[in-house]
Amino acid sequence: MATTEEIQSGLAEILEEVAGVLPADATPEKSFTEDLDVDSLSMVEIATAVEDKFGVAIPDDELANIRTVGDAASFIEKNQS
Amino acid sequence: MNGSLNLRAGANGARILGFGDYRPRRIVTNEEISRRVDTDDEWIRTRVGISERRFAGADESIVDMSVAAAGKALANSGVLAEDIDTVIVATCTAPAPIPGLAPEVAHRLSIGTPGAYDLNAACAGFCYGLSAAADAIRSGSSRYALVIGAERLTDWTDQDDRGTCIIFGDGAGAAVVAASDTPGIGPVVWGSDGEKSRAISVADRFSYMEMDGRSVYRWATTRLADSARRACELAGVDIGDIDAFVPHQANLRIVDSMVKTLKFKDDIAVARDIVTSGNTSSASIPLALTAMIERGEVKTGDTALLLGFGAGLTYAGQVIICP
Numbered sequence: 001m002a003t004t005e006e007i008q009s010g011l012a013e014i015l016e017e018v019a020g021v022l023p024a025d026a027t028p029e030k031s032f033t034e035d036l037d038v039d040s041l042s043m044v045e046i047a048t049a050v051e052d053k054f055g056v057a058i059p060d061d062e063l064a065n066i067r068t069v070g071d072a073a074s075f076i077e078k079n080q081s
Numbered sequence: 082m083n084g085s086l087n088l089r090a091g092a093n094g095a096r097i098l099g100f101g102d103y104r105p106r107r108i109v110t111n112e113e114i115s116r117r118v119d120t121d122d123e124w125i126r127t128r129v130g131i132s133e134r135r136f137a138g139a140d141e142s143i144v145d146m147s148v149a150a151a152g153k154a155l156a157n158s159g160v161l162a163e164d165i166d167t168v169i170v171a172t173c174t175a176p177a178p179i180p181g182l183a184p185e186v187a188h189r190l191s192i193g194t195p196g197a198y199d200l201n202a203a204c205a206g207f208c209y210g211l212s213a214a215a216d217a218i219r220s221g222s223s224r225y226a227l228v229i230g231a232e233r234l235t236d237w238t239d240q241d242d243r244g245t246c247i248i249f250g251d252g253a254g255a256a257v258v259a260a261s262d263t264p265g266i267g268p269v270v271w272g273s274d275g276e277k278s279r280a281i282s283v284a285d286r287f288s289y290m291e292m293d294g295r296s297v298y299r300w301a302t303t304r305l306a307d308s309a310r311r312a313c314e315l316a317g318v319d320i321g322d323i324d325a326f327v328p329h330q331a332n333l334r335i336v337d338s339m340v341k342t343l344k345f346k347d348d349i350a351v352a353r354d355i356v357t358s359g360n361t362s363s364a365s366i367p368l369a370l371t372a373m374i375e376r377g378e379v380k381t382g383d384t385a386l387l388l389g390f391g392a393g394l395t396y397a398g399q400v401i402i403c404p
Binding site for chain 1 (some may be wrong): 128130293295
């Protein structure tokens with residue numbers, strides 16, 4: 001099980017690799033599309049990377065509800081096994 | 082009767098002898114589209130990787146384009162029209178369900194009275210057709226087959242919907258397939274995922290194409306790699322030795338993602354025809370391959386991994402040896 005800090009830093013790493021977001025910018029309140037300029041297909045790539053890294057499954061309808069970095073972190077925290 | 086019938090002697094395998102294409106005359110740039118809907122060149126290039134596409138005119142019907150592409154494939158193959166005994170037209174944008182287009186295509190090519198039918202596996206249609214032709218040849222039902230992918234997607238696209246109108250184009254591509262002692266079309270790896278049947282659809286004859294791009298993107302970039310690897314394995318070719326990768330041209334980002342995942346050799350030739358053709362569904366693979374052959378990027382004897390995927394959802398992949 002990843003800790004909250006590990007989830008946050010893991011997410012920041014993924015965001016940097018997939019969408020070129022600076023780790024310092026990947027704070028919980030940031031919206032992927034509004035603040036970080038992540039488009040819908042990059043969101044899919046982020047979801048796939050999150051699934052691989054944290055061993056969670058993110059169904060399409062859940063993905064649509066993940067709007068901020070914090071949403072993603074709490075989804076991982078709740079669903080990791 | 083003892084309950085057993087005779088079968089024909091079939092061929093050892095099938096091989097493609099020539100490709101041909103037809104690209105509609107009218108080029109539609111991103112700039113032209115952005116005059117009609119709220120979008121711009123940079124947005125389209127970064128989202129889907131398309132710079133321009135072709136729109137077919139009134140005198141460029143699916144049959145017209147099929148005849149042109151097939152005529153070029155016949156000329157490139159050296160096979161005479163009268164030797165063709167099977168014509169398969171893969172299309173999902175026929176103007177009407179009856180009759181199928183293949184008989185008229187055959188007639189206009191002076192092929193005579195071949196077995197002729199249309200096949201709808203959407204964007205996977207060309208690979209399904211190639212497999213059907215190769216199997217017909219192996220079973221002895223056919224000696225020389227024409228496989229055509231031809232589409233007028235613009236007929237079924239809402240040109241005011243910026244989600245879809247930037248993507249789709251028109252065109253046709255064709256291949257001549259012949260019996261061969263040395264197989265040049267590998268075993269197909271195909272399948273479908275009907276749970277996602279609404280992911281790309283036209284609701285009825287009065288409606289336009291609707292697409293859940295995100296769901297399709299995710300499916301294509303995560304579910305198809307294993308099938309691509311399996312197609313290489315079944316054909317007996319190491320994926321690291323494949324000379325050309327020709328996936329359906331759905332979105333340049335899907336192409337790039339697949340290339341990253343599949344770990345080909347560094348100098349593999351990759352089809353990126355979508356940049357100037359848009360997404361032409363079943364026509365995209367033969368359109369791309371014809372251009373790659375003409376530019377010398379793909380040479381006689383090269384191995385190419387084809388991978389079609391799209392509405393249905395359907396997918397099919399196989400390795401071929403290029404003519």
